[in-house]
Amino acid sequence: TVPEEFAELIRHLKSNVSNIDQAVISVHCHNDLGLAVANSIAAVQAGARQIECTINGIGERAGNAAMEEVVMAVRTRKDFFNSVYTGIETKHIQPCSKLVSSLTGFFVQRNKAIVGKNAFAHESGIHQHGFLKRKDTFEIMDPADIGGEESELVMGKHSGRNALQSKVQELGYTLDQDELDRLFQEFKILADEKKEIFEDDFHTLIQKQKFSVEQQNTYELGSMQCEFESGKVPEAMVNLVSIDKQEHTASASGDGPVDAIYNAIDKITGLSCKLLDYQVMAKTKGQDAQGEVTVRVKHEKREILGKGAGVNTLEASALAYLNAINKLLLKTKSGPVEGSELPGP
Incomplete structure (x- = not known):
């Protein structure tokens, strides 16, 4: 089903079943079309008051509605879900997600909403520049709200000079403009060879600009x-x-x-x-x-x-x-x- 159709089903029950107000309507959606969360929250808007969901969305076939996505949708869009709340302590979401993944052996995909490794990571140069100026430009949630670490600027071939300069300062180095320009050129060459540049790579590149081999x-x-x-x-x-x-x-x-x-x-x-x-x-x-x-x-x-x-x-x-x-x-x-x-x- 799709959200509009599922919501209409709940409204039909609310309108045509006697004493329906004495019952709690519960929905149990599967993710075969990638719509489990969308269908679930559409049902809530139509009058359902219980969602059967799972951590990381694990479940039969393509899985069930992901609890973390439902919870953060309701929490983040209070203007839309102004009459409901979940009561979930969201700061435990990320640790719980990792625990479930470890116990079940089902790894969380990197681009998974809310708990995926890339959920609060930014690599595009334009995105990084905007993020450094104002976080809420590209993030509607604070990773700390789900018990996660700070947002991450993923340094790769799409990163720009602003992100590189921010990374240099984060690591505690001070480079003049010429050193930064040379570093940026070497960084781009390395980024073409590696998908992701790690902290050790940055130290090596920066130290190459600051010190001779003997000094290192x-x-x-x-x-x-x-x-x-x-x-x-x-x-x-x-x-x-x-x-x-x-x-x-x-x-x-x-x-x-x-x-x-x-x-x-x-x-x-x-x-x-x-x-x-x-x-x-x-x-x-x-x-x-x-x-x-x-x-x-x-x-x-x-x-x-x-x-x-x-x-x-x-x-x-x-x-x-x-x-x-x-x-x-x-x-x-x-x-x-x-x-x-x-x-x-």
Whole structure:
């Protein structure tokens, strides 16, 4: 059915069934034509007072009316739905949506209304420019109302200079006009190769404008030793060479050899990072294959990706962690980080 036809059905019941006012008319719509929510709220306008709906719209065939869409339609258009309310605490919508998706294994499509990843994301240059000047130009809801995070400017090939400048400032950098122009050109080249540009990509592009290759690395790996024996606590000794050519050596123990290496590096740099993810992939074939280690670490509120490669996995692990540390330290040279100031070398 379609909204007009369904609403007329409800009006017919209200007009022709005796004692209908003593009953609550409930509607249960399926989404075969993508009209489940539209039919449901049309029924409410005609006199229905209960909607059977589901979180994320999950259900038989194409699904049922999505609860979050019904709730936010009623909440956002109070001028239209002035005689009804839902009583739903909307700030729990996004967390609940994620929980249902996790438990059922049904992923929410990116462009899903209200709870989709792209629901509050803007990539078009014109949209981003308008959004930066006035949010309600392109958003009729605040993502905080559904328990979501702030709106996101998705940086891609359609983004313009205004969005890029806003992103640069958000990351804490200050660029002059020439640097911004060169950054914009390199950003466009990279955006043609990647659908979405991530924060690490921006740091790399910006730092390329601000610093030489030599300036980008506060520390380089000089040498390292690692001892591991069953039943004993692993120990590591690491030697780092700082940008001023001074050597720094520290020893540490850990839960494993990699942990011991990272603890030794932390002693030298003065940073203490939480390891969120650690992955090893073979880049070449054979017994002497070169491995690439990727780590994701967190310092205060900032997450950084580091990469290192080599035949020796432990050495590659040290290089990956050091790569992430150098990114953190370089950030302090060019602008503030979230949280307290990071100690230097």
